[in-house]
Every structure is written in C-alpha cells, then in structure tokens.
Amino acid sequence: MSSPSDLQNLPQPAGFPHFHFVSGELHVESLALSTLAKQYGTPLYVYSRAAIGQAWQSYVNAIGSRRVLVCYGMKANSNLAILQEFARLGSGFDIVSDGELARVLKAGGDAGKVVFSGVGKQAWEMEQALAAGVKCFNVESVAELHRLSDVASRMGRLAPVSLRVNPDVDAQTHPYISTGLKENKFGIAIETASEAYQLAKSLPGVEVVGLDCHIGSQITEVSPYLDALDKLIALIKELSGHGIHIKHLDLGGGLGIRYDDETPLDPSILLNKVFARLDSFGLTHLELVLEPGRSLVGNAGVLLTEVQFLKPTADRSFAIVDAGMNDLMRPALYEAWHGVLPVRPRSDFAPTQWDVVGPVCESADWLAKGRMLAIEQGDVLAIESAGAYGFVMAGNYNSRPKAAEILVDGVEHHVIRERETFEDLVRGEHLLR
Ligand SMILES: Cc1ncc(COP(=O)(O)O)c(C=O)c1O
Numbered sequence: 001m002s003s004p005s006d007l008q009n010l011p012q013p014a015g016f017p018h019f020h021f022v023s024g025e026l027h028v029e030s031l032a033l034s035t036l037a038k039q040y041g042t043p044l045y046v047y048s049r050a051a052i053g054q055a056w057q058s059y060v061n062a063i064g065s066r067r068v069l070v071c072y073g074m075k076a077n078s079n080l081a082i083l084q085e086f087a088r089l090g091s092g093f094d095i096v097s098d099g100e101l102a103r104v105l106k107a108g109g110d111a112g113k114v115v116f117s118g119v120g121k122q123a124w125e126m127e128q129a130l131a132a133g134v135k136c137f138n139v140e141s142v143a144e145l146h147r148l149s150d151v152a153s154r155m156g157r158l159a160p161v162s163l164r165v166n167p168d169v170d171a172q173t174h175p176y177i178s179t180g181l182k183e184n185k186f187g188i189a190i191e192t193a194s195e196a197y198q199l200a201k202s203l204p205g206v207e208v209v210g211l212d213c214h215i216g217s218q219i220t221e222v223s224p225y226l227d228a229l230d231k232l233i234a235l236i237k238e239l240s241g242h243g244i245h246i247k248h249l250d251l252g253g254g255l256g257i258r259y260d261d262e263t264p265l266d267p268s269i270l271l272n273k274v275f276a277r278l279d280s281f282g283l284t285h286l287e288l289v290l291e292p293g294r295s296l297v298g299n300a301g302v303l304l305t306e307v308q309f310l311k312p313t314a315d316r317s318f319a320i321v322d323a324g325m326n327d328l329m330r331p332a333l334y335e336a337w338h339g340v341l342p343v344r345p346r347s348d349f350a351p352t353q354w355d356v357v358g359p360v361c362e363s364a365d366w367l368a369k370g371r372m373l374a375i376e377q378g379d380v381l382a383i384e385s386a387g388a389y390g391f392v393m394a395g396n397y398n399s400r401p402k403a404a405e406i407l408v409d410g411v412e413h414h415v416i417r418e419r420e421t422f423e424d425l426v427r428g429e430h431l432l433r
C-alpha cells in the first residue's frame, strides 16, 4: 500500500474533485470505492451526485440570463434515478425512442421539455409522444415528415417540428461518433433543407417551430459548432424569405470530456461565441436548445472491477478482470481510452505493463491496453469516465448479468439498479413443451 511520500505521486482522477484520493485510497465524495466494491461486489457502476450537479451548474453558469433549454441527451445514461435528478434540476430531455419517453415520464420529467430525435421513429412512437405533449419532433427525413403529419392528422393534432439538418461539417472526432457529415445517416442535407421546410409548411399535421442539428460527440473544439452555426444562420435567413419563422434553434449535444489528456470543451466558451454570433445576425430572440449527454455524466461515473488473474505471457501481460465488453463496450467498439486506477494503489513494488481484459470469449474484449500498473490478483480497479455510454450500452453476451449501479451522495449511497440475476437473464424465454 502507499506510503505518505508516494501519495503525492498519485494521478489526478478524470472525475476530480468528486473522485479523489484520501490517505492513498480512491474515494467518491466521502466514500471509499473499495468499501462499495466489498459490499456490492464487482463489476459495479458508481456515480457521484455532486459531479452531476457540478456539470449541470457549468451549463447554468454559461447560460446566464439567456433563453436556453438544456435537454439532457439521456442516451448517455438513462437510469431512472439519474433522470429524476436531471428533472429536479429543471432539465428537459432529448429522447430517441418511446422507451426513453416512458423513462422520462416515470422519473418525473416534463414532457413539454422533451425533444424527440432519431432517424427511425415509428408511427406508434409518434402517437405516444404526441399524446404526452412533447416540445418538438426533430425530424430527420422527408419520409418521416409525411409519416408524422399523417399520424398527427389522424389524432386531430398538430405536431411541432424542427428539421434536423445535416450541415456537412467535420466535428473532428472519432468517425464512429461523427454525425454531421454527408456520409452519415443523420438529418436532412442542408442543400435540400429549405425545400423540406416548404413541404413541412404545406402539410396538414405539422407545425414548424424550430431548426435542429447535432454534429457528433466528444467534440473538443469550438470551430465545428461555429461552422455548423453559420450554415444554420444562412438557412434561417433563407427560410424567413419564404415566410417560415422558427422559434428555437437546437444545436444538439456533443461537448467532449477528459478521458486522457483532452481539454474538455467548456460550455461557457462555446455559448459565449454562439450568443455573439446570434446577436450579430439579429437573432437574439431565438430560444436556444442544447442536448448535452456525455458532458453532464461522463466523468461522474466509474466502473469498478476486480482482478481475477494475472497472466504474463511471452508477448504481453494480461490482467483478467471481472468486467468485460458487455459491461463497457466503448474500448471494443471505438478503441476508446479509459483511465484505469487501482482503488488502493500499491507502492511496495514497481508498476509493469498490463492489458486489462475481460472474461468474454472475444479478442475485442479489452478495457485498456499497455497500462503501467502495480497490481495483484484480487485488487479492485476503477475504470474511469464510465458515467456516459457505459451501463446504457451494456448487454448480456456470454449470459453475463448486467452490473449493479450505485449513486453516491456525500456519505450516503443509493442502489439505483440492482445486479441482474439468472432469473432476469432468462425472463421471457420458454422451454419447448
Ligand atoms: C441527436 C443527439 N443529441 C444529443 C446527443 C448527445 O451527445 P453527447 O453525449 O455527445 O453530448 C446525441 C449523441 O451523440 C445525439 O445523437
């Protein structure tokens, strides 16, 4: 274990200050992570309520007195307790399915602050969202516009719509999480957007209220947003020439966080530039909508996992842990980098290089590669920055039950999702008679 002189050398966790070392032990708020691992077992997702609050506050501070609705991009983490926390903070929600809408309503969210995105909305999902009274449908194709108008007309309703425009800008992020390029399936090409808006104006079941775009995720530069904004402003001007006046402009989410050595994009830096651009084009009256996901929860969570075996080989050394790609898919899917911190760092021997791999029968089942770690069998590791796109993307491959989730609040903690059991795994399956 660490001696006092080594404590100064401990790295700063990505989720600092809410994740921090106290006397050589990694804590979340006032609790030692090793205690939670012991009580609930591993793999275990652990979130900090204060970290979520602080991330939310950074948007509140950036917004100041401007008219901005933050719709939490709940695909990042849709646990009911997390949604309830955002609802209490006053957040709206960006949803992409009827399941997400049902979660928002169950968690006490306000349907009037919900925007409904997604390229494949089904008629029954549109009906549910119309019945609930969502703020806006972010329509991603002309075919969807026709379906929505039909559904709303049948219900004797008028569906509020924004068209999600694909501005063809490079978000300078991983190609798999870039969404605003021509080659991506998302949105309506900016060149054809004016025509689509004119169609929307003529359809009986829809009412144009906004303009939407979302260019990608884990973006750390302001310039892609401003490139997109310039194109959107030009479109707004063109539309007003056709008598189409939008009330809100939705710039989507996408603000990046620190996983390794990235500099996160501060909402105030982005919003100051956006407000200045809007003001200079006489668009101060527009309500702004934002759909941040990752930046609100990403560094509010870690995944705890226990080292099962150490397996040095001639080629590389594997630390086989009890969390796998089914628990945290990002490394397998994007070769994503997540920090790895032993919750009780050792200083009695020198670190060596390890690939941290899971128990799943796939070579892609790794969580981190080539990390310098001083570890032994039985040690608990925290996989950092796992609050966003962690548990939500988990699956049951290899009949592995999903992990439990804990929300820490100061000295207290709440089990916000129980670990799955075998019964959960086979629910709905039937043996042949
Ligand atoms: C339409 C839409 N809005 C919001 C988000 C949230 O993005 P992020 O988590 O990068 O803020 C996403 C995911 O990228 C999205 O597809």
Ligand SMILES: N[C@@H](CCCC[NH3+])C(=O)O
Residues within 6 Å of the ligand: 075, 177, 179, 217, 218, 330, 388, 389
């Ligand atoms: N799931 C991705 C982000 C996708 C965002 C959804 N449009 C990630 O883990 O980074």
